Amino acid sequence: xxxxxxxxxxxxxxxxxxxxxxxxxxxxxxxxxxxxxxxxxxxxxxxxxxxxxxxxxxxxxxxxxxxxxxxxxxxxxxxxxxxxxxxxxxxxxxxxxxxxxxxxxxxxxxxxxxxxxxxxxxxxxx
Amino acid sequence: xxxxxxxxxxxxxxxxxxxxxxxxxxxxxxxxxxxxxxxxxxxxxxxxxxxxxxxxxxxxxxxxxxxxxxxxxxxxxxxxxxxxxxxxxxxxxxxxxxxxxxxxxxxxxxxxxxxxxxxxxxxxxxxxxx
Numbered sequence: 001x002x003x004x005x006x007x008x009x010x011x012x013x014x015x016x017x018x019x020x021x022x023x024x025x026x027x028x029x030x031x032x033x034x035x036x037x038x039x040x041x042x043x044x045x046x047x048x049x050x051x052x053x054x055x056x057x058x059x060x061x062x063x064x065x066x067x068x069x070x071x072x073x074x075x076x077x078x079x080x081x082x083x084x085x086x087x088x089x090x091x092x093x094x095x096x097x098x099x100x101x102x103x104x105x106x107x108x109x110x111x112x113x114x115x116x117x118x119x120x121x122x123x124x125x126x
Numbered sequence: 127x128x129x130x131x132x133x134x135x136x137x138x139x140x141x142x143x144x145x146x147x148x149x150x151x152x153x154x155x156x157x158x159x160x161x162x163x164x165x166x167x168x169x170x171x172x173x174x175x176x177x178x179x180x181x182x183x184x185x186x187x188x189x190x191x192x193x194x195x196x197x198x199x200x201x202x203x204x205x206x207x208x209x210x211x212x213x214x215x216x217x218x219x220x221x222x223x224x225x226x227x228x229x230x231x232x233x234x235x236x237x238x239x240x241x242x243x244x245x246x247x248x249x250x251x252x253x254x255x256x
Contacts, residue, residue, distance in 0.1 A: 008246050025134075025256075028167055031206060035238040039246065122245035124132070125253060 011042045013120035016051035020070060021061065026054050027069050029126030034072070037079035044083035044120070045076075046113055047105075052090045055101040073103045087113055128159045130248035132241065134255025136168035137186035138179070142254040143172050147189060149252065154197055162200045162244040163190075165233075167255065170203040170213045175230035187230045194232035201233045202240045 014033055020026045036043060047055060054070065061068040076084070084105040091097065091107065098107060108116070117123065131150060135142035150160055165172055177187050194201050203213055209222070215229040229235065245251045 006243075006246055010246055012242075012245060024167060028207060032166075032238055032241065036242045038239070039242050041242070041246065122251050123253075124245070124251070126134075 009041055010121040011044070011119060012036065012122045012124070013044050013046060013117060015046045015048060015117070015123070015125040016054055017049045017125060018054075019050040020054040020056075020059065021064060021066055025126045026051070027067065029124075030069055030072055032124065032126075033076070033081060034079060037081060040080075041122075043081050044085065044116065045081065046085045046087070046116065048087040048090050048110075048113065050090075050094075052086055052094060052096060052101075055084075055086065055103055055105065056096070057100055057102045059102075070102060076103070085113060085116065128161050128247070128249045129153055130161050130241075130244035130251040131163045132244075132251065132253045132255070133163065133165050133169040133172065134167040134253065136171040137177070139168070140255070142256075143169070143186055143190075144184075146252075146254040147186075147193065149254070150193065150197075150199070160197070160199055161248040162202060162240065164202050164204065164241045164244055166204045166207050166238075166241065168207075168211065169255065170208045170211055173201065173203045173208075173213055173230050173233035174228050176228050191230050191232045199232070203229070203233055203235045204241070205235050205237055208235050 016029055018025045059068055059070040086105045086107050088107050088109045131146055133143055133146045137143050174187055179185055214224050214227045215235045216227055219227040
């Protein structure tokens with residue numbers, strides 16, 4: 001693992017906007033988060049738009065021969081990635097609720113997420 | 127200001143690489159510094175030296191090489207994304223026992239840590255892609 005020794009700690013936010021399958025963005029975004037954990041930054045993840053589907057319980061990718069990386073979200077706390085935010089409006093628009101999600105998250109309205117984004121220093125969106 | 131640039135889309139298919147190129151040209155012209163250009167997802171395909179676009183079209187990989195030569199840019203292809211998509215330098219060729227390499231001059235292959243480091247060191251991280 002590469003280690004960052006700059007001593008600088010910034011607020012990173014990873015905004016996941018896309019469905020987990022169909023394109024590779026979500027899968028490769030999660031790879032960024034896992035590598036980034038070694039840098040001991042202040043990390044938060046947000047899930048908006050179709051990105052909320054990434055956290056959907058009970059995914060099974062057998063039929064499309066892609067990796068079911070949804071299980072990795074449950075292991076993020078071992079990487080000290082503990083701040084997961086889901087946009088309320090995105091969940092509701094898709095008929096989903098907190099019980100449909102595979103991990104513990106904080107559900108926030110878009111207005112609160114906007115504040116969170118404004119406070120972040122390094123913004124990655126996938 | 128010091129900028130980090132992330133390019134997430136391949137050449138020709140998408141405008142992201144063109145827009146990033148124009149952004150970097152303009153930023154340098156205004157006296158800003160480019161800390162690093164990191165290519166991720168299909169963006170790694172910008173680093174192929176085997177592209178042969180029609181003569182009346184821009185040559186995107188060559189254009190990156192030339193811009194990097196002119197301004198000493200650090201062009202980095204993500205190793206994990208590159209391995210998936212068959213972007214190979216001499217080291218990767220030997221390590222993975224491939225029969226060829228295809229990386230253009232001035233590009234290098236390295237880890238995602240280089241992206242995170244750019245986020246830490248740059249004043250602003252700019253993403254080009256969908």
